[in-house]
Amino acid sequence: GQAYSVFETDGAPDDTVIPMLRKLDNVDYATFIELPGSASSLSPGVSAKEIFDDGEQLLDACAELGLNIGAVMAMREARLTGEAHAIAAMRRVLDVMREETTAPIANPQQSLGGLIGGEAKLVDATGRNDLSASLMGPVQTDAVARAMAVLERSATMGVIVAAPTAGSAGVVPGCVLALADHLQLDDEQVMDALYCAAAIGLNLTTSACVAGAEGGCQAEVGSAAAMAAAALVQMLGGTPEQALDASSIALSNLLGLVCDPVGGLVEVPCQNRNAIGVAAAFSSAQLALAGIKSLVPFDQMAHVMLSVGHALPATLRETAKGGIAQAPAALSACAKCGVCG
Structure with a gap:
């Protein structure tokens, strides 16, 4: 019968916050907890270069520290949670992503709603024939198959990594793992790319939204595509500026995408939209690496996405x-699916 709310801060609150919370109606208890290795170990009011709040601050941190986006994000996580915990957490993410992107291809299963199951294997099979060579190419075909596999794993109640959400969970692992295999990258390089994607996701969560119920599918698959695009750029040796350009381009190309899940299930059209998210990430990364800049900076594009999401009617924001x-x-x-019966 109790409900708990936890607020994360980068420093200890002043002497007025806790007493104020305790005076609120329905609040029985309020306290401040300091986690070992967290940013609260900093002096009050003191932050650090790697504790960024938006894309502009992220680029400043990259320039000041001489690091790429992934490395700056890794430093941030190490400072907030401790280096050992951060590394272990990211290794866990990588292990789960590898499993969720491959098991459904090797052993397809029907989803609980009965609307999807086996599509990832079908796409994967095209990676070995002329269809792939004529259309998406082998790496993007691999990425799409893996992305669709994640949605199948999710729809059978398997373990996935929400990146940033369950409905968009396939885009980042699909893109990152497919390109990593193609480039023969080691685990540390792959985790560096995932940290890069996480930095973009953090900024979008802070400055905009990643929930379909608030911003439509542009906030889910659009954000995932932006995260993946930045990671792809970094993996191919691009600069932090090019990575954010790729993210901004990806967001702009999926702007206004509605969230309309059939039966309220994360199956259709979610699975196919993860494939489109992969395509957006690949094209956006290639544009940025070719030297094409986004007219609208990343931070402004995040705010644009948020405003467009709020303008969408409720019927097009995850309500089915x-x-x-x-x-x-x-x-x-x-x-006919029988789930609601």
Whole structure:
């Protein structure tokens, strides 16, 4: 019968915060907890270069420290949670991502809603024929197959990494792991790329949103594509500025994407949209690496995405009351799945 709220801060609150919280109605207890190795070990009011709040501060940190985005994010996590914990957590993420992107291809299973299952294996098979060579190419085909596999794993209640959400969880691991295998990168380089993606996700969570219920699918798959695009740029030797340009381009190309899950399930059209997120990430990374800049900086694009999300009607923000979810074929399929019965 108790509910607990936890607020994370980068430093100890002053003497007025805790007493103020204790005076609130329905608050029985309030305290401040300091975690070993966290930023609260800093002096009050003192921050650090790697404790960034937006893209502009992130670029400043990269320049001052002489590091790429992934390395700066790794330093941030080490300072906040301790180096050993940060490394162990990221290794766990990498292990889970490898499993979730491959197991559904090797052993497809029908989703709980019955709407997806086996699509990743079908796409993976095209990576060895002329279809792949003529269209997406082998690396992007591999990335799409892996991304779709994650949604299949999620829809069968398997373990996934929300990157940044369950509905968009395939884009980052699909892109990063496919390119990493192609480039024959080691685990440390792959984790560095994942840290880069995490930095973009952190900024979007802080400055905009990543929830379909608030911002539509542009906030989920769009954010995931932005995260993956930055990671791809970094893996291919691009600069932090190019990585943020790629993220901004990815966001702009998926701007306005609605969230309309059939039956309220994270299956259709979510799985195919992860494939489109991969395509957006690959194209955005290549544009940025070619020297094409985004007219609108990353931080401004994040705010644009947020404002567009808030402008979407509720029917197009994860409620399944509009868009594809209300198409006759979707309603018919939903009635047959038996999950709600």
